[in-house]
Amino acid sequence: MLTNFGEEIVEIDDAHAQPILDVLKQLTGITIPVQKKMMVVFRLRKRLAELDTPLSDYVARVRHDRREQQTFINLLTTNETSFFRTLRVWKYFREQFLPEFLASKASEILRVWSAAASTGEEAGSIAMSCHDFQLSHPSFRFQVLATDVDTEVLAKAESGVYSAKTIDKLRETDPEMFRRYFKENRDGLHEIDAQLKSKIKFATHNLMESPRLLAPQHIVFLRNVLIYFREQEQMTILKQIGSTMAPGTILILGESESISALETPFAFVQPQIYRKLA
CATH class of the missing domain: 3.40.50.150 (Vaccinia Virus protein VP39)
Structure with missing residues (x-):
């Protein structure tokens, strides 16, 4: 289960994490293993607090709200770079x-x-x-x-x-x-x-x-x-x-x-x- 105190995410199990990982893969093709579930929830914590919604309801929203889909993608994609890297x-x-x-x-x-x-x-x-x-x-x-x-x-x-x-x-x-x-x-x-x-x-x-x-x-x-x-x-x-x-x-x-x-x-x-x- 997920315990949410404001922006603080305390616990989440694999069953509750998998739907959000599935949505990310469906929208972008990106695969994040369930072992990294807390990283995903950590990146979403502020958005969940803003909407005052649990993760399960947020998954449903992302599935049907195209504007929220882009916000979701922005939160979960990794953007590490530098000038003249390598x-x-x-x-x-x-x-x-x-x-x-x-x-x-x-x-x-x-x-x-x-x-x-x-x-x-x-x-x-x-x-x-x-x-x-x-x-x-x-x-x-x-x-x-x-x-x-x-x-x-x-x-x-x-x-x-x-x-x-x-x-x-x-x-x-x-x-x-x-x-x-x-x-x-x-x-x-x-x-x-x-x-x-x-x-x-x-x-x-x-x-x-x-x-x-x-x-x-x-x-x-x-x-x-x-x-x-x-x-x-x-x-x-x-x-x-x-x-x-x-x-x-x-x-x-x-x-x-x-x-x-x-x-x-x-x-x-x-x-x-x-x-x-x-």
């Missing part, structure tokens, strides 16, 4: 992918999709890398698509405003890039350059659904998200992602993710890097 990925992108793209597709606009964008650090890293490349290759053009199922983090990404805590590592490791692309606003927060931000388009997207993109993507960043899905859902997501990519284009995954054992339209290139098959 340096070897950015070394590959800057030193290998971008020069190869320009050499083989000089007349095309590079289209990059950050498919689990969270609060926008990855999309910002992509845009900064592309703009730096453009400084030495003026004919190079690019656009970035940043999507996420969580509307709250996507709104933060679209604002392009970050706290010192978020930006400190970039400021320490690459102060020149930090000065070039960020300015401090009146609130003491750091705002990404407006011209750079104009290169990023933001949109809500559920990875389990068919993407509605205007043009094929040349490279897709899908990092640290497949780990939250079971194999069948992973293959569904990869099929959907692959439908937006031409043969030879690139998919980038997270450090702990591998899809070599799955039936997918991608071939291994190097750790974290996969190439779309014909």
Whole structure:
């Protein structure tokens, strides 16, 4: 049973936790094991208190209220990210992918999709890398698509405003890039350059659904998200992602993710890097 004193969740058993986990999987495809039930209830505790409702009634509400479904998704999705996370990925992108793209597709606009964008650090890293490349290759053009199922983090990404805590590592490791692309606003927060931000388009997207993109993507960043899905859902997501990519284009995954054992339209290139098959 669940005991609820205001926002304090004291106890919940598997039978009462499973329905909420089932709804999350139904809406997003994300599988959370019942062993992590208290994490789920902890994230929902304030919402339950706001609505003054027990968990069992809240499950019923989420099933039938589309607006509440989005609130529910926002509360339960994980959004951990940082600028230029995993340096070897950015070394590959800057030193290998971008020069190869320009050499083989000089007349095309590079289209990059950050498919689990969270609060926008990855999309910002992509845009900064592309703009730096453009400084030495003026004919190079690019656009970035940043999507996420969580509307709250996507709104933060679209604002392009970050706290010192978020930006400190970039400021320490690459102060020149930090000065070039960020300015401090009146609130003491750091705002990404407006011209750079104009290169990023933001949109809500559920990875389990068919993407509605205007043009094929040349490279897709899908990092640290497949780990939250079971194999069948992973293959569904990869099929959907692959439908937006031409043969030879690139998919980038997270450090702990591998899809070599799955039936997918991608071939291994190097750790974290996969190439779309014909």
